[in-house]
Amino acid sequence: MNYDIIVIGSGPGGYVAAIRAAQLGFKTAVIERESLGGICLNWGCIPTKALLKSAQVFEYLQHAADYGITVQGGEPDFNAIVKRSRSVAEGMSKGVQFLMKKNKIDVVMGTASLKKGGKIAVKLNDGTTKEYTAKHTIVATGARSRELPNLKQDGKKIIGYRQAMVLEKQPASLVVVGSGAIGVEFAYFYNSIGTKVTIVEFMDRIVPVEDEEISKQLEKSLKKAGIQILTKAEVTSVDTSGKISKVSVKTATGIEILEAEIVLSAVGITPNIENLGLEDVGVKTDKGRVLVDDFYKTNVEGIYAIGDIVKGQALAHVASAEGITCVEKIKGLHVDPINYNNVPGCTYCSPEISSVGYTEKAAKDAGYEIKVGKFPFSASGKASAAGNKEGFVKVIFDAKYGEFLGAHMIGANVTELIAEVVVARKLETTGHEIIKSIHPHPTMSEAIMEAAADAYGEVIHL
Numbered sequence: 439m440n441y442d443i444i445v446i447g448s449g450p451g452g453y454v455a456a457i458r459a460a461q462l463g464f465k466t467a468v469i470e471r472e473s474l475g476g477i478c479l480n481w482g483c484i485p486t487k488a489l490l491k492s493a494q495v496f497e498y499l500q501h502a503a504d505y506g507i508t509v510q511g512g513e514p515d516f517n518a519i520v521k522r523s524r525s526v527a528e529g530m531s532k533g534v535q536f537l538m539k540k541n542k543i544d545v546v547m548g549t550a551s552l553k554k555g556g557k558i559a560v561k562l563n564d565g566t567t568k569e570y571t572a573k574h575t576i577v578a579t580g581a582r583s584r585e586l587p588n589l590k591q592d593g594k595k596i597i598g599y600r601q602a603m604v605l606e607k608q609p610a611s612l613v614v615v616g617s618g619a620i621g622v623e624f625a626y627f628y629n630s631i632g633t634k635v636t637i638v639e640f641m642d643r644i645v646p647v648e649d650e651e652i653s654k655q656l657e658k659s660l661k662k663a664g665i666q667i668l669t670k671a672e673v674t675s676v677d678t679s680g681k682i683s684k685v686s687v688k689t690a691t692g693i694e695i696l697e698a699e700i701v702l703s704a705v706g707i708t709p710n711i712e713n714l715g716l717e718d719v720g721v722k723t724d725k726g727r728v729l730v731d732d733f734y735k736t737n738v739e740g741i742y743a744i745g746d747i748v749k750g751q752a753l754a755h756v757a758s759a760e761g762i763t764c765v766e767k768i769k770g771l772h773v774d775p776i777n778y779n780n781v782p783g784c785t786y787c788s789p790e791i792s793s794v795g796y797t798e799k800a801a802k803d804a805g806y807e808i809k810v811g812k813f814p815f816s817a818s819g820k821a822s823a824a825g826n827k828e829g830f831v832k833v834i835f836d837a838k839y840g841e842f843l844g845a846h847m848i849g850a851n852v853t854e855l856i857a858e859v860v861v862a863r864k865l866e867t868t869g870h871e872i873i874k875s876i877h878p879h880p881t882m883s884e885a886i887m888e889a890a891a892d893a894y895g896e897v898i899h900l
């Protein structure tokens with residue numbers, strides 16, 4: 439039971455780290471207590487996108503007449519939607535099983551904890567225990583839904599994201615507390631299939647990490663779609679004694695009582711760092727996260743941590759990039775630390791939002807003199823043809839050197855468009871290089887080129 443590398447947790451951080459380790463010739467094992475693929479494949483990125491696709495199909499059907507198609511009937515079947523989402527997740531998890539086999543990575547199903555001397559104790563899922571030894575141990579145990587003291591999840595009336603994905607019946611009404619990506623995606627999904635949805639956000643705008651103009655546009659779009667939104671509002675208590683829960687919300691104008699069949703708490707995540715033996719082996723943590731250096735090494739020789747349990751954006755692609763960086767560094771390859779300001783963030787509601795780099799405010803706060811360009815999809819030929827004219831692309835450049843500081847998009851499929859800007863920023867591309875890169879017509883991507891042109895007073899289609 440001796441390995442070069444043992445990875446604890448098989449989410450997008452853990453399983454990707456394991457594959458890269460195997461590619462680099464390390465004898466590798468992964469220990470997983472639940473399902474291969476972690477939260478991302480089983481309870482996060484993938485099953486939510488499957489639910490959202492069903493919502494989108496239903497929306498298309500409702501608007502089929504706009505495209506000259508007559509459709510009769512077409513009602514959402516909630517249980518079938520959930521069933522499809524679960525089967526997509528299951529398929530993805532099986533895919534990871536295949537990848538482990540293909541890369542000759544041993545999979546141990548059980549709960550791991552660290553012991554001194556590179557040892558790992560595993561309580562196997564069959565009830566027995568076993569000890570493993572590794573030269574390098576990568577901890578990638580992910581996170582769970584964060585609980586607020588006045589919003590304790592009971593799994594029935596006050597739920598977290600897991601239950602929200604597998605409810606037995608569609609709720610007639612839902613209060614979503616928190617308007618980050620997870621909250622907004624569930625709000626959009628349930629609203630679009632007919633649930634009455636209210637979002638309660640503590641900050642003064644929804645999706646508060648995004649550029650202010652994006653928040654404003656999204657709020658407008660979601661309200662138009664029928665979602666009620668309360669900002670600068672705080673849930674103080676929930677009375678779950680009746681069939682319908684009463685949610686007390688403190689707003690600028692006083693206490694408001696919202697009624698809802700289900701309350702979804704989407705107020706962030708709590709890293710899984712308990713019961714792992716971190717204290718026993720002396721690994722330092724801070725504010726609930728494991729402390730690591732630029733290459734994910736903890737203060738204890740041979741122990742590393744990646745993904746949602748370390749600082750940085752809690753996103754699947756971040757966890758994977760950290761896993762690869764960590765393993766390549768162990769191998770002694772030349773690797774650069776990750777630039778967290780070049781990590782794209784996407785929210786898959788409708789309209790979608792995506793962003794990378796500085797917001798306008800962050801760029802100004804950082805002392806940049808900036809040039810801002812914007813291009814609305816209402817002026818895009820492809821958007822018109824597709825019937826997706828809502829939204830815009832906003833780009834931000836450094837006025838002095840033309841550096842591409844950031845991009846913020848809202849509209850159909852913008853989660854696919856953002857990759858262009860990620861590459862542009864990685865290659866330190868300037869605004870004029872974007873303008874001079876011929877974009878295919880008609881595509882939504884032309885909006886990036888046009889927005890860059892707008893920043894320099896050269897926009898054509900406005």
Ligand SMILES: Cc1cc2nc3c(=O)[nH]c(=O)nc-3n(C[C@H](O)[C@H](O)[C@H](O)COP(=O)(O)OP(=O)(O)OC[C@H]3O[C@@H](n4cnc5c(N)ncnc54)[C@H](O)[C@@H]3O)c2cc1C
Pocket residue numbers: 446447448449450451452469470471472473475476477478479481482483484486548549550551578579580581599620710713714744745746747752753754755756757
């Ligand atoms: C509803 C939702 C939607 C999301 N959508 C997106 C999205 O669209 N895009 C995106 O980039 N991110 C998304 N995320 C975030 C993304 O899922 C996480 O950032 C990502 O899964 C983190 O990867 P990880 O490898 O750190 O941990 P995880 O994926 O959480 O995996 C950790 C694994 O470790 C296992 N484990 C924990 N403790 C032990 C132990 N002691 N022994 C053995 N195994 C253990 C767990 O069972 C789990 O399988 C979403 C999250 C949620 C909740």
